[in-house]
Amino acid sequence: YDVTVTTNDQLLVADFDHHCIYTFTLDGNYVSKFATRGPGRGQLRGPYSLTTDLCGFILVAEVGNHRVSIFNKDGKFVHCFGSRGSDDGKFKGPCGIALSPTGNIYVSDTNNKRVQIFSTY
Numbered sequence: 164y165d166v167t168v169t170t171n172d173q174l175l176v177a178d179f180d181h182h183c184i185y186t187f188t189l190d191g192n193y194v195s196k197f198a199t200r201g202p203g204r205g206q207l208r209g210p211y212s213l214t215t216d217l218c219g220f221i222l223v224a225e226v227g228n229h230r231v232s233i234f235n236k237d238g239k240f241v242h243c244f245g246s247r248g249s250d251d252g253k254f255k256g257p258c259g260i261a262l263s264p265t266g267n268i269y270v271s272d273t274n275n276k277r278v279q280i281f282s283t284y
Contacts, residue, residue: 165212169236170219177210177223184210184223184238197238202228205240212259216266224257224270231260231270249275 165177173194174187182200184207187193198207208227215221219236230245231254245254255274262268268281 165210167214169215169221170217171236175213175215175221177213179209179211179226182207182210182227184213184221184234186238195238197234198232198240204243205232205234207232211257212271214260214262216262222260222262222268224260226256226258226273229254229257231257231268244281245270251279252281254279 164179167175169175172189174189176185178185183196183198186195198205200206200208202208207223207225209225210223211226212224213221221234223232225232229247230243232243233241235241245252247255249255254272257270258273259271270279272279
């Protein structure tokens with residue numbers, strides 16, 4: 164449901180229904196797809212929002228897995244954080260993600276009715 168442009172001028176599209184991320188050129192030509200449906204490391208369930216940092220890492224807010232997954236610029240899984248819950252660092256349906264110029268990560272934690280801020284990942 165979301166789209167962002169990478170530092171190397173590629174278009175990333177989060178496909179909520181197919182649980183993956185598509186990569187296109189800025190002209191709209193298909194390049195690749197990464198991730199599959201599931202709860203495992205590197206798998207996605209309901210990717211809703213995504214952004215990239217200045218190093219090219221791709222951060223994906225997943226509604227279904229209640230976490231943020233991080234991939235490198237080639238779509239290889241690096242790390243994830245968060246799980247289902249309402250304590251700090253846990254999510255219930257994260258639907259938005261953004262990065263500040265200083266590198267803070269802002270995650271809209273929809274069903275907990277809050278925005279959580281993380282300084283590192």
